[in-house]
Amino acid sequence: QVSSSGVRGVWSRHGLLGKHDRLMRLEKASADRVVQLNEEQVAALERFSPEFRERHIEAHHSGDLVAVDTFFVGHLKAIGKVYLQTAIDCCSRFAWGRLYTNKMPLTAVHLLNTDVVPHFEEHGVPIKTVLSDNGREFCGRPDRHPYELFLQLEGIEHRKTKVRRPQSNGIVERFHRTLLDEHFRVEGRRTWFETVEQMQEALDAYLVTYNTARPHQGRGMNGRTPGRAFLDRIPANDNPQEDNDQNIDQTEAA
Incomplete structure (x- = not known):
């Protein structure tokens, strides 16, 4: 069993002494699929982050929403x-x-x-x-x-x-x-x-x-x-820079 001082020592080494910092790290780990959240963690993040509550809203490209x-x-x-x-x-x-x-x-x-x-x-x-x-x-x-x-x-x-x-x-x-x-x-x-x-x-x-x-x-x-x-996150067909890059590549290949 780890003592409370031991837990605080681990938090301190990773810059997680504040509850806000720990929840931010947990939210990022969830977004990166590093951890699988349990019910208690989901509830804590939903209280902490309005954005996490709306994680079902999908916007894959700039301008989608x-x-x-x-x-x-x-x-x-x-x-x-x-x-x-x-x-x-x-x-x-x-x-x-x-x-x-x-x-x-x-x-x-x-x-x-x-x-x-x-x-x-x-x-x-x-x-x-x-x-x-x-x-x-x-x-x-x-x-x-x-x-x-x-x-x-x-x-x-x-x-x-x-x-x-x-x-x-x-x-x-x-x-x-x-x-x-x-x-x-x-x-x-x-x-x-x-x-x-x-x-x-x-x-x-x-x-x-x-x-x-x-x-x-x-x-x-x-x-x-x-x-x-x-x-x-500009869609590929809406990205002039990407089109230019493709044209340059084609010209060089020619």
Whole structure:
């Protein structure tokens, strides 16, 4: 029988003293098929990780599924209520976010039209499906609701989470928790924001780091950044660089 101090010694050598670290390692081991989880471990990971709860959601390529949501940031004295519109590519975890003083269909459309769709178009990748909850900013009559109409015009399928089960959008839920821990709470302690534009500037800087410099430990990411994973998972027939590489190979062979 191993003593509690012996167990802590093993945890310490492997950098696993914190429960968060142990659960992160367990989730990665499960994703890499290194371990077979028992019922107790599955329950612990489902409590810990919204993303793990939604492990049945499959997105094999960039653009297969983009999850969107509205997040209430808070009520700031100098600004009032502030909401975050979020979108995240479920395959690569590449994320976008814009701050607004309301949560309306037009603000939800604005994020897609200004940031998300142009990014995919730049890389020649179509967005196949958008996943949202049943909030009024996302859902309504298909023939008149601005968000529904925008998706139709772009040829994007609209899937909704089950009613009264918003946690079924677990990937974006986990991203919100990361934003809270790494950005909003940190900036809230050291910066006095007087405008939404100032808040957006700080958020933009964080998102650059998140997408291009911060290794992601989510399922199937293997420590890659979302930006790297986005490029790696562009479908072969949608990847201009891969086509160029093939053309070069054929030319050299000739």
